[in-house]
Amino acid sequence: MNKRVVITGLGVVSPNGTGVTNFLNALKEGRSGIKWDKDLADLKFQCQVSARPEIDDQKLKELLPAGLFIKLENEAMKYSCLSGAEAWLDAGLSFTPKDEHPDWEDGVIFGVGALAMDEFIGGKFEILQTGNPRKIGSRVVEQTMNSGAVTYLNKIIGFGNLVTANSSACATGTEALIMGYDRIKSGKAKRMLCGSTESQGVFIWSGFEALRILCSDSNEYPEQASRPMSANSTGFVPGTGSGALVLEELESALERGAPIYGEMVAGEIVNGGQRNGGSITASNPVATQRAITTALDTAGISGSDIDLICGHLTSTIGDTREIESWVQALGVEKDQFPMINAIKSMIGHCLGGSGSIEMVAAALQLHHGFAHTNINIDNLHPEIVSLIGEKPIISTTTNAPIEYLIKASLGFGDVNSCIVLKKWTADE
Amino acid sequence: MSDQIIEKLKTIIEPYLDEIEIDDIAPSSHLIDDLGLDSFYVIDVVIDIENEFDIAIDNESISKFETVEQVISIIQEKLDEK
Numbered sequence: 001m002n003k004r005v006v007i008t009g010l011g012v013v014s015p016n017g018t019g020v021t022n023f024l025n026a027l028k029e030g031r032s033g034i035k036w037d038k039d040l041a042d043l044k045f046q047c048q049v050s051a052r053p054e055i056d057d058q059k060l061k062e063l064l065p066a067g068l069f070i071k072l073e074n075e076a077m078k079y080s081c082l083s084g085a086e087a088w089l090d091a092g093l094s095f096t097p098k099d100e101h102p103d104w105e106d107g108v109i110f111g112v113g114a115l116a117m118d119e120f121i122g123g124k125f126e127i128l129q130t131g132n133p134r135k136i137g138s139r140v141v142e143q144t145m146n147s148g149a150v151t152y153l154n155k156i157i158g159f160g161n162l163v164t165a166n167s168s169a170c171a172t173g174t175e176a177l178i179m180g181y182d183r184i185k186s187g188k189a190k191r192m193l194c195g196s197t198e199s200q201g202v203f204i205w206s207g208f209e210a211l212r213i214l215c216s217d218s219n220e221y222p223e224q225a226s227r228p229m230s231a232n233s234t235g236f237v238p239g240t241g242s243g244a245l246v247l248e249e250l251e252s253a254l255e256r257g258a259p260i261y262g263e264m265v266a267g268e269i270v271n272g273g274q275r276n277g278g279s280i281t282a283s284n285p286v287a288t289q290r291a292i293t294t295a296l297d298t299a300g301i302s303g304s305d306i307d308l309i310c311g312h313l314t315s316t317i318g319d320t321r322e323i324e325s326w327v328q329a330l331g332v333e334k335d336q337f338p339m340i341n342a343i344k345s346m347i348g349h350c351l352g353g354s355g356s357i358e359m360v361a362a363a364l365q366l367h368h369g370f371a372h373t374n375i376n377i378d379n380l381h382p383e384i385v386s387l388i389g390e391k392p393i394i395s396t397t398t399n400a401p402i403e404y405l406i407k408a409s410l411g412f413g414d415v416n417s418c419i420v421l422k423k424w425t426a427d428e
Numbered sequence: 429m430s431d432q433i434i435e436k437l438k439t440i441i442e443p444y445l446d447e448i449e450i451d452d453i454a455p456s457s458h459l460i461d462d463l464g465l466d467s468f469y470v471i472d473v474v475i476d477i478e479n480e481f482d483i484a485i486d487n488e489s490i491s492k493f494e495t496v497e498q499v500i501s502i503i504q505e506k507l508d509e510k
Contacts, residue, residue, distance in 0.1 A: 067443070067466060138469075138475065
């Protein structure tokens with residue numbers, strides 16, 4: 001079997017806008033979701049900025065049974081419930097009624113980086129340390145297990161096909177999409193809700209602070225802290241949030257007249273094996289390029305067909321290396337290099353949540369025919385400029401038909417993932 | 429004391445209810461079958477009771493947590509032991 005796969009639903013909890021309509025506007029405006037963070041300042045982090053979404057607890061209360069809602073302390077799980085439910089409803093689908101069989105044909109893959117560092121260590125661990133293990137409450141297991149986010153989401157929706165959580169650090173979100181895509185292509189599911197989420201706070205972010213890879217010089221100007229592709233980038237801005245996309249077999253989507261945001265024509269994952277310049281924290285460039293070229297091959301296109309690159313681009317020294325990989329893998333002349341944007345300039349790096357939030361942004365740009373602006377690009381890295389020039393790095397939101405869009409996410413562990421989306425036209 | 433226990437118990441249970449109104453709770457109401465509590469909500473109720481009444485509820489007592497009146501009598505018993 002080799003089914004065609006389309007995107008029929010979107011949901012998002014992003015630092016610069018929760019809900020798809022709000023997020024779409026944020027992308028067009030170039031709205032930043034990065035703010036000064038008192039929690040980080042109080043603990044003397046050098047990085048005192050972060051990107052945290054705003055959510056509506058009332059909406060969550062309507063989605064979840066009362067007994068789950070009142071004890072839900074995990075932000076990543078709140079995000080997954082909100083973005084996942086939004087995407088499913090956006091696709092014109094409904095939740096399985098409580099007393100019916102689960103929806104056998106459909107499933108969900110919802111990944112996470114680290115589900116509950118702050119929620120567990122910050123609160124429950126202290127209670128435990130006082131010698132009262134039974135006082136930590138009944139929800140620690142379900143709100144710390146990696147499949148906790150997908151489990152709560154499925155309480156709402158009621159899937160009966162594959163329900164699982166993947167994990168590949170910052171490539172988690174795109175990996176979820178790729179796994180769901182493969183499952184539909186092979187005929188094992190009709191629809192897969194795919195996404196990811198990440199938690200937030202001083203514990204989860206402290207590890208990155210210790211690695212000295214967080215932005216350290218922009219506490220007074222939070223909105224200027226994340227500067228992908230810049231000569232003066234000092235590190236990424238820690239963020240959090242969740243994105244969700246409904247992938248569906250083309251036939252099924254057409255049959256029920258579903259909204260189609262675009263076709264997913266390739267999804268490839270390559271591991272660099274932590275060899276040849278690859279490490280736990282840095283990607284092997286050959287593997288990054290292989291992910292891109294394999295995706296182009298699968299899509300049956302060449303680099304010159306690409307209209308927009310949505311980069312991984314984190315505002316670290318890795319950006320130059322990533323651009324080199326795009327140049328090598330796409331194999332187009334410098335003056336033909338496609339438009340490229342880095343959403344992390346607005347929302348920082350949402351870690352495990354990043355790939356899925358950024359794929360929602362990709363689908364929106366494809367569907368609505370625009371490329372969102374890059375912000376904070378006044379001081380581009382000279383090596384990047386010499387590789388691709390300034391023109392592809394758009395400094396204003398640009399309306400243009402996007403036929404093919406390519407997106408990469410790179411993750412610790414030398415994970416290199418790449419997805420190609422194609423514009424959907426009804427007369428095909 | 430028993431009335432006070434009932435009122436406090438209602439306050440503890442109320443947040444976990446979806447379809448049942450708090451005033452519909454009767455002494456004979458079964459926590460899971462009638463009130464619709466998940467089995468792990470019952471553990472939450474136990475923890476809340478321990479905190480509210482400053483008592484410890486042992487495993488054997490939890491196995492008898494079936495109806496509202498059983499819960500009340502366990503609370504009463506633990507309070508008397510104090």
